[in-house]
Amino acid sequence: MSNIVAIVGxxxxxKSTLFNRLTESRQAIVDESSGVTRxxxxxxxxxxxxxFTLIDTGGYIKGSDDIFEDEIRKQVIIAIEExxxxxxxxxxxxxxxxxxxxxANVLRRANKKxxxxxxxxxxxxxxxxxxxxxxxxxxxxxxxxxxxxxxGTGELLDEVVNNL
Ligand code: GDP
Ligand code: MG
Numbered sequence: 001m002s003n004i005v006a007i008v009g010x011x012x013x014x015k016s017t018l019f020n021r022l023t024e025s026r027q028a029i030v031d032e033s034s035g036v037t038r039x040x041x042x043x044x045x046x047x048x049x050x051x052f053t054l055i056d057t058g059g060y061i062k063g064s065d066d067i068f069e070d071e072i073r074k075q076v077i078i079a080i081e082e083x084x085x086x087x088x089x090x091x092x093x094x095x096x097x098x099x100x101x102x103x104a105n106v107l108r109r110a111n112k113k114x115x116x117x118x119x120x121x122x123x124x125x126x127x128x129x130x131x132x133x134x135x136x137x138x139x140x141x142x143x144x145x146x147x148x149x150x151x152g153t154g155e156l157l158d159e160v161v162n163n164l
Contacts, residue, residue, distance in 0.1 A: 003052040003164045005045075006083035008076050008107070010099035011058065013091040014119040017147040019043060019056035022157065050161040055083065069102060076103055080110040085163050087156075088138060092118045095132050104136040113163050114138055117156060122146045 007015045023043035041056040057075045079086060088107055090100050107114055118130035121144040130142050143159065145152035 002084065004055065004083045005052050005085045005087060005160055005164075006055040006057060006079035007087045007089060008057050008079045008103060009089035010072060010097065010103055013089045014147045015058055015089050016041075016056050018087070018089060018117070018119060018145065018153075019054060021147045021150055021153055022054055045157070047157040047161050050164065052160065052164055055079065069099065072099065072103060073106055076106045080107070080112055083112065085160060086110070086112050086114045087117055087160070088114050089117045089119050090133055090136070091120050092126050092129050092144075093120050095129070096135060100136065104138050107138060115143060115156065115159055115163070116141065117143045117145050119145050119147055121152065122149060 007019055009015050019041065022045055043054045043056070045052055045054050057079050086107065088103065090096070116133060116136070116139040118133055121127060121130065127144050130144055133142055134140065143152060143156045145156055147153070
């Protein structure tokens, strides 16, 4: 398979909701509590005649914080290996957390194109809050998205297919 895009990020940022929005499906399991998506889910996306495979990561095992962090790191490393493009999702309502930093640390060492998505930008008043994510040192471009309403996802999809 080619044209593989992986969605990564710490639990609860909205990876599965974004996956569902982009694939317009219910293939990933979304839950109110964090870390419940057990397996990696694959979906096919067609955007203006361009196709790619989207992966929703986040099959986390329960355990101590250390194991949890380790599992996230593992997921990100696998995503880097198998994807042509990475979508790194963060949550505008919480800003940068320790786990976001850890994910960013792994991603920064990867030689892959990364699209940084500030999710939960449900209204435009939240856009300024996204600028904190420049501090992750991942990208000087931030895509403001609301996976719940779908706003910003068209621009994101344009950018995805432009980078494949
Ligand atoms: P994951 O653990 O990263 O896969 O996150 P989920 O997709 O399971 O979402 C975690 C929580 O965030 C759920 O309660 C979602 O409804 C919520 N959520 C996801 N995207 C958005 C969004 O764009 N806006 C808001 N307000 N909530 C969202
Ligand atoms: Mg999930």
